[in-house]
Amino acid sequence: MKIGIVCYPTFGGSGVVATELGLELSKRGHEIHFITYSQPVRLELLSSNVHFHEVHVPEYPLFHYQPYELALSSKLVDMVKLYGIELLHVHYAIPHAYAAYMAQQMLKDEGISIPIVTTLHGTDITLVGSHPFYKPAVTFSINKSDAVTSVSESLKKDTLRLFDIKKEIHVVPNFIDLEKQEHNFTDCQRGMLADENERIITHISNFREVKRIPDVIKIFYNIQKELPAKLMLVGEGPEKEGAELLVEELGISDRVVFLGNSNEIDRILCFSDLFLLPSKTESFGLAALEAMASGVPVISTNTGGLSEVNEDGFSGYLSDVGDVKDMSENAIKILSNTDTLNSFKANAKAQSKKFDLRNIVPMYEAIYEETLKKFLVH
Numbered sequence: 190m191k192i193g194i195v196c197y198p199t200f201g202g203s204g205v206v207a208t209e210l211g212l213e214l215s216k217r218g219h220e221i222h223f224i225t226y227s228q229p230v231r232l233e234l235l236s237s238n239v240h241f242h243e244v245h246v247p248e249y250p251l252f253h254y255q256p257y258e259l260a261l262s263s264k265l266v267d268m269v270k271l272y273g274i275e276l277l278h279v280h281y282a283i284p285h286a287y288a289a290y291m292a293q294q295m296l297k298d299e300g301i302s303i304p305i306v307t308t309l310h311g312t313d314i315t316l317v318g319s320h321p322f323y324k325p326a327v328t329f330s331i332n333k334s335d336a337v338t339s340v341s342e343s344l345k346k347d348t349l350r351l352f353d354i355k356k357e358i359h360v361v362p363n364f365i366d367l368e369k370q371e372h373n374f375t376d377c378q379r380g381m382l383a384d385e386n387e388r389i390i391t392h393i394s395n396f397r398e399v400k401r402i403p404d405v406i407k408i409f410y411n412i413q414k415e416l417p418a419k420l421m422l423v424g425e426g427p428e429k430e431g432a433e434l435l436v437e438e439l440g441i442s443d444r445v446v447f448l449g450n451s452n453e454i455d456r457i458l459c460f461s462d463l464f465l466l467p468s469k470t471e472s473f474g475l476a477a478l479e480a481m482a483s484g485v486p487v488i489s490t491n492t493g494g495l496s497e498v499n500e501d502g503f504s505g506y507l508s509d510v511g512d513v514k515d516m517s518e519n520a521i522k523i524l525s526n527t528d529t530l531n532s533f534k535a536n537a538k539a540q541s542k543k544f545d546l547r548n549i550v551p552m553y554e555a556i557y558e559e560t561l562k563k564f565l566v567h
Contacts, residue, residue: 190557191220191273193265195289196280198229202475203310206340206363207280208232213366213550215239224268226257242268258284258291265292269303276557278306279334282314283323286330304335304564306556308361311340311472311493314348328352336560338553341494344472359556362497363473364549365482365541379460382446387417388524391461391485393454393476394468396426403428404467404513406435406445408488411517413444416525420445421457458483462530463520466495469510474498481505482541486533488520504540505533 192214196207208229211221215238223229223241232241246260265288268274277292279285286307296303307330314327331337331354338361339345345358383389390409394400402422409420422432422445429447436445451457458464464480466489471477473494477487481498487505489495501507506519523533 190561191222191275192557193222193224193268193274193277194280195224195261195265195277195285196229198223198225198227198232202363202473203280203308204229206310206475207278207308209364209366209546210278210550210553212239213546214554217550217554220272222268222272222274224261224264240272258288261285261288262291262295265289266295269296269301270299274303276304276306276561278308278553278557280308281310282307282327282330286334287326290330290333302564304560305333306336306338306553306560307331307334309337309339309344309348309358311344314344314351314472324352328354332356335564336556338556340473341497343494343497347472347493359552361552361556362494362544362549363475363478364544364546365475365478367482367542367545382421382460383419384417387419388412388462388530389419389421389460390463390465390520391421391423391457391480392465393423393457393480394426394466396424396428396432398428399469400426400428401467401469401510402432403435404511404516405465406432406439406441407513408465408467408517408520409445410439410441411513412520412524413441415521418444418524421448421461422446423448423451423454423457425450454479455483458485461485462534463488463524464505465516465520466490467508467510467513467516468492468495471495477505478541478544481537484534484538486523486530486537488516488523498540498544500536500540503533504537 194207194211197204215221221239226244228241244261244264246257277289279289289305337356338359340363342360345360392405412418436442464485464487466477471493477498480487481504487499489499490510491507492510499505508515
């Protein structure tokens with residue numbers, strides 16, 4: 190198949206998943222065309238089966254905001270015609286599904302038919318899409334897609350609750366390439382960050398309010414009162430400054446390391462003993478899955494899709510949003526006994542195998558084939 194993939198080319202979960210999906214599909218013999226405003230961060234290597242087409246948005250003084258949807262839909266039309274793309278897979282309802290539908294209509298006028306598969310990732314539904322201003326456009330975009338997928342059962346329920354959806358929504362979970370998670374280094378250099386007797390706790394995010402960074406710090410504060418520990422905070426974002434102030438107020442600056450954005454996530458997870466994700470909401474919880482794939486148990490909330498990823502009492506523990514006391518107690522339960530910790534580490538690794546991309550990508554292939562078949566019949 191010749192497949193066009195439209196995504197945000199950033200460090201965010203949807204962009205990473207879309208890129209990894211395209212790369213794996215290319216290995217399976219499909220021709221993949223990434224169409225977006227810059228090269229996706231995980232797209233290191235272009236090949237005969239992987240192509241990148243940049244969407245340029247011309248600057249016009251007439252527009253207060255430059256019309257990306259217009260530029261994207263025009264680019265999609267051009268690329269479909271030029272390369273004979275057979276199917277568009279767009280990640281995020283708006284603006285991508287909206288632009289794809291416009292491209293589909295323009296192509297129809299030229300006698301070219303192309304189906305659209307839309308994947309819902311989370312904030313396009315729960316944050317942006319549910320805003321009254323965007324709701325009609327999101328509803329329209331989803332209903333006009335030829336197939337719709339959602340990264341978790343929880344997100345599917347949210348979508349059906351918030352919008353008047355006429356389409357069937359297939360749940361295809363996010364995934365991870367477990368082969369890439371196999372560490373190709375033997376020395377994690379753990380000693381650079383912590384003493385041998387200290388447990389290393391990690392949190393990785395974009396430091397937005399939804400991640401509840403103060404809860405991460407309070408949980409760690411409770412942990413370090415009971416046993417020697419260090420906290421690694423990875424990422425940048427609006428909540429970082431407040432986090433630094435809270436760490437100072439609690440007098441734990443010598444036990445907390447702010448690492449900023451890092452390209453060495455695998456190394457950081459390699460020497461981690463526990464991952465904290467006390468988010469207000471997570472449509473899936475890709476950061477938790479990446480931790481588990483490195484054998485790191487997860488203390489998380491039970492919100493959104495997290496309970497579909499993190500199995501309570503097996504790969505970690507689930508608590509209600511804001512229940513710092515329960516999360517702290519669960520963390521200490523795992524960390525205070527080495528045998529218990531090792532058992533949870535093994536379980537986390539085992540749980541992650543359910544989400545290996547070799548198990549998930551065939552689900553997308555089946556949806557593509559079914560969609561193309563139905564589309565050609567119509």
